[in-house]
Structure formats: C-alpha cells, structure tokens
Amino acid sequence: xxxxxxxxxxxxxxxxxxxxxxxxxxxxxxxxxxxxxxxxxxxxxxxxxxxxxxxxxxxxxxxxxxxxxxxxxxxxxxxxxxxxxxxxxxxxxxxxxxxxxxxxxxxxxxxxxxxxxxxxxxxxxxxxxxxx
Amino acid sequence: xxxxxxxxxxxxxxxxxxxxxxxxxxxxxxxxxxxxxxxxxxxxxxxxxxxxxxxxxxxxxxxxxxxxxxxxxxxxxxxxxxxxxxxxxxxxxxxxxxxxxxxxxxxxxxxxxxxxxxxxxxxxxxxxxxxxxxxxxxxxxxxxxxxxxxxxxxxxxxxxxxxxxxxxxxxxxxxxxxxxxxxxxxxxxxxxxx
Numbered sequence: 001x002x003x004x005x006x007x008x009x010x011x012x013x014x015x016x017x018x019x020x021x022x023x024x025x026x027x028x029x030x031x032x033x034x035x036x037x038x039x040x041x042x043x044x045x046x047x048x049x050x051x052x053x054x055x056x057x058x059x060x061x062x063x064x065x066x067x068x069x070x071x072x073x074x075x076x077x078x079x080x081x082x083x084x085x086x087x088x089x090x091x092x093x094x095x096x097x098x099x100x101x102x103x104x105x106x107x108x109x110x111x112x113x114x115x116x117x118x119x120x121x122x123x124x125x126x127x128x129x130x131x132x
Numbered sequence: 133x134x135x136x137x138x139x140x141x142x143x144x145x146x147x148x149x150x151x152x153x154x155x156x157x158x159x160x161x162x163x164x165x166x167x168x169x170x171x172x173x174x175x176x177x178x179x180x181x182x183x184x185x186x187x188x189x190x191x192x193x194x195x196x197x198x199x200x201x202x203x204x205x206x207x208x209x210x211x212x213x214x215x216x217x218x219x220x221x222x223x224x225x226x227x228x229x230x231x232x233x234x235x236x237x238x239x240x241x242x243x244x245x246x247x248x249x250x251x252x253x254x255x256x257x258x259x260x261x262x263x264x265x266x267x268x269x270x271x272x273x274x275x276x277x278x279x280x281x282x283x284x285x286x287x288x289x290x291x292x293x294x295x296x297x298x299x300x301x302x303x304x305x306x307x308x309x310x311x312x313x314x315x316x317x318x319x320x321x322x323x324x325x326x
Binding site for chain 1: 233236239240243254257258261262264265268269271272275276278279298301302304305308309310314316
C-alpha cells in the first residue's frame with residue numbers, strides 16, 4: 001500500500017512541478033525582449049534551449065534580485081529535468097524530442113526575460129545612487 | 133503563513149537548545165507539523181471556495197471538507213489504537229501522513245476542476261500548483277519512509293526541505309509579483325494536452 005502511495009505521489013509531484021514551472025514560464029512569455037538583451041545574450045529571433053546556460057551565467061553576473069531567485073531555481077531544475085528526459089526517455093519515444101526542445105526554448109526565453117529585468121533593476125539602482 | 137513563521141521560530145529554539153536528535157525537538161516537530169497540515173488543509177479548502185465561487189456550493193464544500201477531515205482523523209485513530217502505547221504521538225504522526233495524501237488527492241481534483249472550468253487567474257493557478265508540489269513531496273516522503281527502513285533518512289529529508297522551501301517562496305512570489313487580475317490559459321500548463 002505504501003509503495004502504491006509512493007508511486008502515485010511521485011507521479012503527482014512530477015506533474016505538479018512541470019505544470020508549476022510552465023505557469024512561471026507562461027507568465028514571462030508575454031513580455032517582449034529588449035534589443036539590448038537580444039544583443040547581449042545573442043538571441044537574434046527566437047531563444048534556443050542551448051542558450052539557456054549562457055543566459056543564466058549572464059543573469060548571475062547582474063546584481064541579485066530576491067524576487068526572481070526562487071523562480072530561476074525552479075526553472076533551472078525544470079531545464080535539467082528536460083535534459084534528462086531528452087537524453088533518456090526521448091530516445092525511446094521520439095515525439096518527446098520535439099516537446100523537450102520546445103520547452104527548453106521557452107526556458108531560455110524565461111531566462112532572457114529575467115536577464116532583461118535584472119539589467120533594468122541594476123540601471124535603476126545606479127540611477128538612484130547618482131541622484132543621492 | 134504567519135503560523136508557519138511562528139512554528140519555524142519555535143522549532144529553531146528547540147533545535148538550538150536541545151539538538152537535532154532530542155526527543156523535545158522531535159515532539160515539537162511532529163506536533164507542530166500536524167497543526168500546520170490542518171492549516172494547509174483549510175487553505176486548500178479556501179482555494180476550492182474560490183474556484184467554485186460562481187456555483188454557489190460554498191455550504192456543501194465546507195461540509196464535505198469537515199467530514200473528510202473528521203474521517204481522516206478517525207481513520208488515523210483506528211490505525212494507531214491497537215498498535216501502540218504512545219497513542220497520542222503516533223496519532224499525530226499518522227494524521228499528518230494521511231492528511232498529506234488527502235491533500236494531494238484534493239489538490240489533484242482541484243487542478244482537474246481548474247482545467248475543466250477554464251479558470252484563468254494566474255495567482256490562483258500558482259497557489260494550487262505549488263500546494264500540489266508541496267503535498268505530493270510530503271506524501272511521497274512519508275510513503276518512502278514506510279516502504280524502506282526508517283534508517284534511510286537522507287532522501288526524504290531532501291524532498292521535505294525542497295518542498296518546505298518552495299511553498300512559502302512560491303506563495304510570496306504569487307502574492308507580491310502577480311496581479312490578482314492577471315490571466316492565462318490553464319490548458320497550456322497541463323502535462324497531458326487537453
């Protein structure tokens with residue numbers, strides 16, 4: 001019985017976690033990327049999953065914003081989960097390759113939006129310091 | 133959330149004064165966990181009331197919630213009454229464990245209702261999903277402890293710490309960053325496309 005509860009809970013955990021991360025990403029998908037971030041992050045038209053790690057490194061170079069720290073961690077964990085799925089289960093189920101690639105692209109877009117916000121945040125901080 | 137902060141303070145006091153392995157800390161942890169689980173259960177019922185607001189079924193939801201809570205408590209009592217001399221302590225542990233699983237099932241049903249009713253409020257969706265992650269992480273933890281020996285402790289604790297951190301962070305994010313009027317299409321979030 002406990003084993004059954006464990007399996008059910010683990011599957012539910014995975015489903016809720018994926019849906020939660022997608023809700024975080026969906027909230028940022030409506031936000032357009034500034035030209036500046038496109039140039040800095042090297043994202044000309046659409047974000048690719050391969051950009052994610054590089055964009056996250058750029059995000060970590062900016063001053064920390066406590067508001068988006070948790071979301072970035074959650075989406076980072078989701079991105080790693082997608083990589084695991086891509087290199088394991090997706091080899092057996094080919095339709096998952098397209099899905100994981102699409103999700104990875106959206107993770108990269110989410111990271112780029114976070115980078116955009118952090119750049120704007122540091123600019124505001126600098127402006128406040130100059131004023132005072 | 134306020135109660136959770138108070139409990140964390142109390143647990144920290146017990147931890148620093150009596151230590152990780154002391155019975156004082158363990159009693160404090162499991163008793164406060166049971167009370168916190170009941171509070172979370174009530175928070176989940178409030179989310180039910182929000183989702184089913186337009187259907188005017190508030191009275192039935194409250195009644196069903198109370199009956200389910202009483203049923204879970206009775207079931208937990210039934211499980212522990214024959215097996216132990218420290219009945220209250222085991223009852224508290226059993227009640228938390230069962231409430232986590234009941235909470236997980238209820239959250240899953242609520243998520244299904246959100247998809248079916250096309251509820252679009254992002255804040256509400258994120259409350260439900262993060263609560264789902266929390267309940268399922270803890271239900272999996274308790275079940276894992278029962279499947280394997282209680283001596284294998286590192287895996288459950290990692291899940292509990294992650295789940296315990298995620299819920300306050302996710303709710304704080306939803307409260308502070310998302311407007312109550314912000315909307316999205318929930319069907320896009322489902323793992324199995326609808």
